[in-house]
Amino acid sequence: MRKRLKQLFLFILCLVLILQMFPHTNKKIPKSIQKEVKIALMHYPELRDIPITFKFKRNIKKSVMQAQPTFGALFKSKEERNYTILISEKFKITGEEFKTVDVPSDVLVGWLGHELGHIMDYQNRSGFNLIGFGFRYVFLKEYVKKAERAADSFAVSHGMSQYILKTKRFILDNSAIHPTYKDRIKQYYLSPDEIMEMVKQQDSADNG
Template sequence: MSEPIAKIPQPIKTEVELALMHFPELKNTPIEFKFKKDIKKSVMLAQPSWNDIFKPKKNRGYKILISENFKISGKKFRTVDVPSEVLIGWIGHELGHIMDYRQRNGLNLIGFGLGYLFSDSFVRKAERTADSFAVSRGMSDYILKTKNFILGNSEIQDSYKARIKKYYLSPDEILEMVKEQDSLKGIE
C-alpha cells in the first residue's frame, strides 16, 4: 500500500497518520497540514488549495490549517499539547470536510465558501456533514473524545461551547449514528 500524499508537520505526524487510516479514499489526495498563528473561531480549518479549485476533482489538493494555539478562558494553550485522541478527532473532522469537498466541482466549492460565510444553516449542515463522514469511517470514539474535551472542560469559553452545540453533531447524535451503523452491519 502506498503512502498518502500528505505534508505533515512532525509534531502531529502520528495523529494525522492515524486519522488518515480511516479515510483510505484520500490515499492519493495531496493534503498539506500546516500550522498557522491564529485561525478565527476555529482550531482547524480544511480548504481546497485555491490554485486547484477548477482542476478535475481527482487532481485537486487540499490544506488543513491548524492554529498553533487556542484560548481557554483567555489563557493560551498549544494545540499540539491537547490529548492525542482529541487531536485525532479534530483532524478526522477536517478530513470529513475534504471528503465533502471532493464531491463538488469548482463553482460548487465557491458557492460552498459563500454559503459558509453568510448562512448559519449552511454552516450547520457543513459541520454536521464533516462529523458524519468521520463517524461513518469508524472515528466515533475520537470525535466523541473531542466533543467531550470541549463541552466538558469548564475552562473553555461558553461562546465556543455554544458554537459546538449549535453547528456540530451532539454526542447523543453520534452515538445514535453508531447504533444505526451497527444495526445495518447486523443485517448484511
C-alpha cells in the same frame, strides 16, 4: 468473547495493511503531529492519492482547524485537487493560551478526522459548487451547520466515532473552555447523543 477477539485481530490486521498502503508521499505533515495525522488518514482510504498539506497557523478565527481547497484546485478535476488543513498553533482556555499539540492525542485525532470529513465533502462537489459553498458558508449560519454536521457524519461513517466523541467531550465537559466556543459546538455540530445514535444505526445495518 472469542468473536470479539477475532474482530479485534481483523481490525489490527486491517490497520497494518492500510499503513503499508499509505506512504504519505503526497501529504505534508509537521513532525509534531505525524502520529495523529496518520491515524486519522487511516480511516480515509479514499484520500490516499489526494495531496493534503497540514500547516500550522498563528491563529484561526473561531476555529482550531480549517480545511480548504487550494485556489487552483477549484479549476481542477476531483482527482487532481489538493487541499490544505490549517491548524491553529494555540487556543485559549479562560483567557490563557495553550498549544494545540498539547491536547490529548485522541482529541487531536478527532479534530483532524473532522477536517478530513470536510475534504470528503469537498471531493463530492464540482469546482463551481465549491465556490458557491464558500460564499454560503461565510454568509449563511444554517449552511455552516449543514457543512459542519456533514463533516462530523463523514468522520463517524469512517469509523472515527470514538475520536470524535472524545473531542466533543474535551470541549463540552471542560469547564475552563469559554462558553462561547461551547455554544458554537452545540449549535453547528453533531451532539454526542446524535453521534451515538448514528453508531447504533450503523451497527444495526451491519448486523442486519
